[in-house]
Amino acid sequence: RSGRKPGRRGDLPMPPRKRAASTPAAKPKSPKKVKKGSEPAVASPAAAVSTGVPRTAADAWSNSEYVSDGSMGQEGFSKLCVALGIEEMSFEACYLNHLLCPSIDNVLIVCNSKAELQRGIEAIGCRTLSDLPAKLRARRLHIEKAYGTVEFTTFWKWLFEMGMGIQALKVNAPSSSVRTVPLDAGVQLMDACISSWWLFPKLRTFSTEVHGQAFTKDLWIQIGRFINLTTVGVVLPDLSNYDDDAAGGGNAWPCFIDEFVEWVREGKGGGE
Secondary structure: OOOOOOOOHHHOOOOOOOOOOOOOOOOOOOOOOOOOOOOOOOOOHHHHHHHOOOOOHHHHHOOOOOOEOOEEEHHHHHHHHHHHOOOOOOHHHHHHHHHHOOOOOOOOEEEOOHHHHHHHHHHOOOOOHHHHHHHHHHHHHHHHOOOOOHHHHHHHHHHHHHHHHHHHHHHOOOHHHOOEEOHHHHHHHHHHHHOOOOOHHHHHHHHHHHHOOOEEHHHHHHHHHHHHHHHHOOOOOOOOOOOOHHHOOOOOOOHHHHHHHHHHHOOOOOOO
């Protein structure tokens, strides 16, 4: 057959990162007495925007914290995720990035227009930005039931494209010249998507300590297929029918998965 805990989160230009606490304002001087009936001062609209959570795509797009030079980059997207309470490198953050940028031309740009942001929000069934966290959590739970839905397959392939884009950026090379995803980045992206899969801790250990090589696109796709078959029970929990044709075995699996299954059967990988 053809040979077909993750890196540091800061290695990938993915959202969100916590913003530094804002500098406390200087204590104002005691106000002078004003005539009875005078109106009190109110906070400026700009201050309200910078400290509040944006409700709509228009609110976010008009805020310079999130949008700069007509586009939302990874930094602005990170700040938006922080405002919405979405954790760094979580499924929710990565899946939202995928919704806003389904085709990766530039990994540093998440969204190029308010219309794209609105379409991304609506794609998951939201009317406002505040609805996003709950909808994204629900999507994660739906995908984790089988890891075989169209949503999972599309997202899984997108993660690989994102990994290649990040690598191209790191080595300052055209994206077309990068064909694999480095081991550390690949495992980190997997962690965002399949951390609840029962074999993931062992797959992570096997990938980093035994395999030790970058992921090719064919291997990435086959890993996704293996995740699905083990989740829905086509491949039994003890992996005893892994080689059966009825379970997708035969000569269909790449060497990586053959060796991983044998490694698990031998009881390696500790008690993960």
